[in-house]
Amino acid sequence: MRDVLLVLIVVTSFAIQSNAQPDLSYYLPEGITFHPNIPTPKSVIGHEVGEWHVTHDRLVNYMYAIDKASDRVSLEVTGHTHEGRPLLLLTITSPKNHERIEEIRQQHLSLSDPTKGGSVDTKSMPAVFYIGFSIHGNEASGVNAGLLAAYYFAAAQGPEIENYLNNTVILFDPSYNPDGMQRFSGWVNSRKSIVTSTDPNDTEHNEAWPGGRFNHYWFDLNRDWLVAQHPESSARVRTFQRWRPNVLTDHHEMGTNSSFFFQPGVPARMHPLTPAKNLELTKQIGAYHAKALDEIGSFYFTQEGYDDFYYGKGSTFPDVQGAIGILFEQASSRGHAQESINGIVTFPFTIRNQFVTALSSLKAINAMREDLLNYQRQFYRDALAEAGKDATKAYVFGASQDAMRAFHLAEVMTRQAIDVYKPSANLTLNGKTYAANSSYVVPLNQRQYKLIKSMFEKRTSFKDSLFYDISSWTLPLAFGVDYEELRTMPSLGEKISDLRMPVGKRVGDKSEYAYVFGSSGYYAPRAIYRLLSQGVRIKVASDPFYHGDGTRFERGTILIPVGGQEKQMDQIEFIINEIVNKDGIDVYAFKTGLDYRGVSLGSSSFIPIKKPVIAILVGDGVSATDAGEIWHLLDTRFGIPVTLLPINVLEKNPISRYTTIIMPATSGSMGISESTKEKLRSWTQQGGTIIGFEHALTWLNNAGLGKFEAKKEDDKTDGKPRPYGDIDEYTGAQETSGAIFEAQVDLTNPLLYGYSTQKLPFFKSNNLFMEKGKGAYSNPIVYTATPLLSGYISKENYALAKQSSVAGVSVLGQGRVIGFTDNLCFRAFWLGTNKILMNAIYYGPSINSAAAR
Numbered sequence: 001m002r003d004v005l006l007v008l009i010v011v012t013s014f015a016i017q018s019n020a021q022p023d024l025s026y027y028l029p030e031g032i033t034f035h036p037n038i039p040t041p042k043s044v045i046g047h048e049v050g051e052w053h054v055t056h057d058r059l060v061n062y063m064y065a066i067d068k069a070s071d072r073v074s075l076e077v078t079g080h081t082h083e084g085r086p087l088l089l090l091t092i093t094s095p096k097n098h099e100r101i102e103e104i105r106q107q108h109l110s111l112s113d114p115t116k117g118g119s120v121d122t123k124s125m126p127a128v129f130y131i132g133f134s135i136h137g138n139e140a141s142g143v144n145a146g147l148l149a150a151y152y153f154a155a156a157q158g159p160e161i162e163n164y165l166n167n168t169v170i171l172f173d174p175s176y177n178p179d180g181m182q183r184f185s186g187w188v189n190s191r192k193s194i195v196t197s198t199d200p201n202d203t204e205h206n207e208a209w210p211g212g213r214f215n216h217y218w219f220d221l222n223r224d225w226l227v228a229q230h231p232e233s234s235a236r237v238r239t240f241q242r243w244r245p246n247v248l249t250d251h252h253e254m255g256t257n258s259s260f261f262f263q264p265g266v267p268a269r270m271h272p273l274t275p276a277k278n279l280e281l282t283k284q285i286g287a288y289h290a291k292a293l294d295e296i297g298s299f300y301f302t303q304e305g306y307d308d309f310y311y312g313k314g315s316t317f318p319d320v321q322g323a324i325g326i327l328f329e330q331a332s333s334r335g336h337a338q339e340s341i342n343g344i345v346t347f348p349f350t351i352r353n354q355f356v357t358a359l360s361s362l363k364a365i366n367a368m369r370e371d372l373l374n375y376q377r378q379f380y381r382d383a384l385a386e387a388g389k390d391a392t393k394a395y396v397f398g399a400s401q402d403a404m405r406a407f408h409l410a411e412v413m414t415r416q417a418i419d420v421y422k423p424s425a426n427l428t429l430n431g432k433t434y435a436a437n438s439s440y441v442v443p444l445n446q447r448q449y450k451l452i453k454s455m456f457e458k459r460t461s462f463k464d465s466l467f468y469d470i471s472s473w474t475l476p477l478a479f480g481v482d483y484e485e486l487r488t489m490p491s492l493g494e495k496i497s498d499l500r501m502p503v504g505k506r507v508g509d510k511s512e513y514a515y516v517f518g519s520s521g522y523y524a525p526r527a528i529y530r531l532l533s534q535g536v537r538i539k540v541a542s543d544p545f546y547h548g549d550g551t552r553f554e555r556g557t558i559l560i561p562v563g564g565q566e567k568q569m570d571q572i573e574f575i576i577n578e579i580v581n582k583d584g585i586d587v588y589a590f591k592t593g594l595d596y597r598g599v600s601l602g603s604s605s606f607i608p609i610k611k612p613v614i615a616i617l618v619g620d621g622v623s624a625t626d627a628g629e630i631w632h633l634l635d636t637r638f639g640i641p642v643t644l645l646p647i648n649v650l651e652k653n654p655i656s657r658y659t660t661i662i663m664p665a666t667s668g669s670m671g672i673s674e675s676t677k678e679k680l681r682s683w684t685q686q687g688g689t690i691i692g693f694e695h696a697l698t699w700l701n702n703a704g705l706g707k708f709e710a711k712k713e714d715d716k717t718d719g720k721p722r723p724y725g726d727i728d729e730y731t732g733a734q735e736t737s738g739a740i741f742e743a744q745v746d747l748t749n750p751l752l753y754g755y756s757t758q759k760l761p762f763f764k765s766n767n768l769f770m771e772k773g774k775g776a777y778s779n780p781i782v783y784t785a786t787p788l789l790s791g792y793i794s795k796e797n798y799a800l801a802k803q804s805s806v807a808g809v810s811v812l813g814q815g816r817v818i819g820f821t822d823n824l825c826f827r828a829f830w831l832g833t834n835k836i837l838m839n840a841i842y843y844g845p846s847i848n849s850a851a852a853r
């Protein structure tokens with residue numbers, strides 16, 4: 001039996017009493033009674049909110065408990081994280097609204113559909129409020145405040161809350177990043193003393209690499225809302241598109257010495273596709289947060305930092321969809337209490353600020369309900385009117401050599417409730433053919449017009465030169481597909497309702513001689529590993545050859561001789577069927593090795609591929625997100641086992657078992673000792689391959705392991721005197737936060753096997769510009785003379801980028817050291833350049849030494 005609990009509230013000062021035990025009265029507003037049948041957080045999780053960091057399992061228990069106890073709450077599991085934790089969604093509204101929730105949802109959706117929303121009366125409609133916490137798992141005040149918010153929404157009594165719940169449907173997402181949250185709560189709880197240590201040097205306040213910010217594969221989920229490559233994001237986006245909320249809030253933390261931030265961000269850095277009215281409404285909402293924080297004596301700032309430019313962030317994603325996204329940032333105690341320039345920041349203090357702004361959000365939404373609903377309706381009307389005036393009527397995209405990447409881009413679009421069609425017939429535009437069966441048409445005359453524009457646009461002029469995140473993300477360039485803006489609407493085929501992954505085909509009967517398949521397909525690296533992992537001997541063509549009917553096979557084509565294998569023919573057949581059906585690749589049966597138009601199958605132009613054994617360096621000094629992107633690619637996309645090799649283990653253990661060591665982007669020193677450097681040198685000399693990215697090249701260059709000379713950066717101040725007050729602005733403008741550049745590539749180089757166009761887009765988010773190698777064959781990838789395709793770069797950096805080298809190979813004894821200045825696997829959506837990394841893994845060891853830098 002649960003004790004009857006009536007909590008009467010007194011606001012107490014808690015901010016500087018680091019050892020005081022918190023209780024509910026510290027958090028909850030005065031004068032409110034709470035329904036005794038609704039369990040308090042402590043009665044379920046076993047400790048008071050803020051006393052410990054709640055773990056995800058206990059958080060889940062609490063959410064189930066209030067779902068069971070309250071007729072205001074309905075819980076569903078929307079998906080599971082990589083580590084199998086449930087992703088919860090609580091729909092919270094009045095019991096009366098729950099009875100007709102589907103009707104409310106349908107009516108609400110009509111606001112974002114100009115063909116339906118005209119007659120709907122917004123006076124009596126509830127607003128939809130999506131509230132979620134701690135997408136960065138180590139920004140824990142949000143998720144812990146979520147316990148209080150859930151309790152308040154479910155248990156608070158009186159006309160005020162009843163009125164709010166009559167007028168609002170709350171979509172409550174208690175933890176945006178369960179895996180990261182669990183990692184962080186484990187860290188701080190297991191280091192908590194009875195007498196709290198507030199010393200910033202304490203281990204409690206200094207998480208080990210990679211920290212709890214990221215998800216399982218060390219991705220920043222707050223950059224994944226647009227492309228949704230992770231299960232956490234795709235579940236969230238499904239909820240978002242199912243409901244299309246009016247306001248979405250996103251509770252974060254920032255540095256311990258800061259105060260509290262609520263949006264708007266810097267107005268000049270708002271994305272131009274976001275209407276000005278969005279800023280106005282955000283400011284109005286902000287006034288409610290200010291009042292709530294004033295009342296409890298908390299300091300804050302707004303409009304001075306953060307921005308709303310990249311639509312992949314949670315607080316910006318809604319802005320291009322008729323909603324208002326709100327970012328909150330609380331100075332972090334990063335643990336249970338920590339010293340700061342503002343005194344001791346306690347965990348309960350941070351939780352309380354997050355809780356009161358969750359309540360002020362609800363209050364603002366209620367006061368502004370009609371304005372928000374009307375704004376959403378007007379947003380979609382305006383979008384459709386703009387679409388009508390747009391000279392572009394549709395986009396078509398496809399990849400003639402690889403249906404898979406086009407499929408994955410279509411997948412991103414349909415997930416965001418964009419209507420995508422097949423063309424009714426092949427389209428030929430600017431010399432490229434878009435095949436009816438593997439291309440997609442996106443008409444602009446649809447409700448998601450603005451979101452579509454944001455995905456396809458290229459932009460090179462900006463109001464401001466500072467970006468909180470990337471400045472460009474043109475999706476067809478990222479996915480490496482051909483695309484075209486169409487000035488007239490083509491004839492549309494079927495609308496895509498059930499997107500199917502493409503499958504390949506077998507050409508020719510069973511053969512006892514040989515099979516071949518091209519490497520242009522996205523999953524060709526997976527197909528290669530299927531064969532290698534089963535011990536099947538395969539070779540790669542370094543020259544073109546032909547098939548009886550005249551089909552040309554390019555460099556990079558894979559040859560599977562049938563004879564002389566340890567595997568039986570039926571076992572090889574089984575793998576080939578998997579390659580066709582799961583990897584979407586066409587496999588050709590050959591009955592003869594002779595064709596005078598090209599090399600024969602027995603030629604030495606076919607080079608054996610060895611099974612790689614790969615380690616990725618991880619640990620302090622290595623960028624966790626860059627390491628995570630490579631891990632995610634190899635593990636989830638290509639099914640290739642990898643060792644995540646900590647630098648301290650590299651220091652002490654032998655490495656002869658590996659063929660390939662990948663050094664992801666580093667932040668300078670990785671603490672690699674002289675003796676380990678020599679270990680790497682002799683391992684490479686004996687035939688190992690090192691693949692380095694971004695600033696790892698500086699380390700490799702300085703270590704004498706590879707020749708990757710950076711272009712010298714000139715004095716970027718031009719020696720001119722400038723006002724002191726401009727320092728932040730000027731230095732910020734020199735950052736290349738993420739833009740898209742075009743490079744000229746040598747398609748005959750093994751690093752480019754599987755590609756068919758001589759110019760390729762690359763993503764760059766650093767200021768590392770490499771000198772070209774001296775040799776005739778040593779610059780397989782070089783930025784063009786005018787490489788900027790989309791995004792921001794300062795004019796000083798742009799001068800360095802032009803004609804700089806993106807990739808190079810150094811020879812060290814029998815081994816190779818291959819360097820790339822840029823990220824080839826950015827955030828799991830830059831599919832276009834993934835294969836270059838895979839080529840470095842498979843073919844790096846056999847790159848001709850004449851191509852060295």
Ligand SMILES: [Zn+2]
Binds near residue numbers: 136139252
């Ligand atoms: Zn954050």
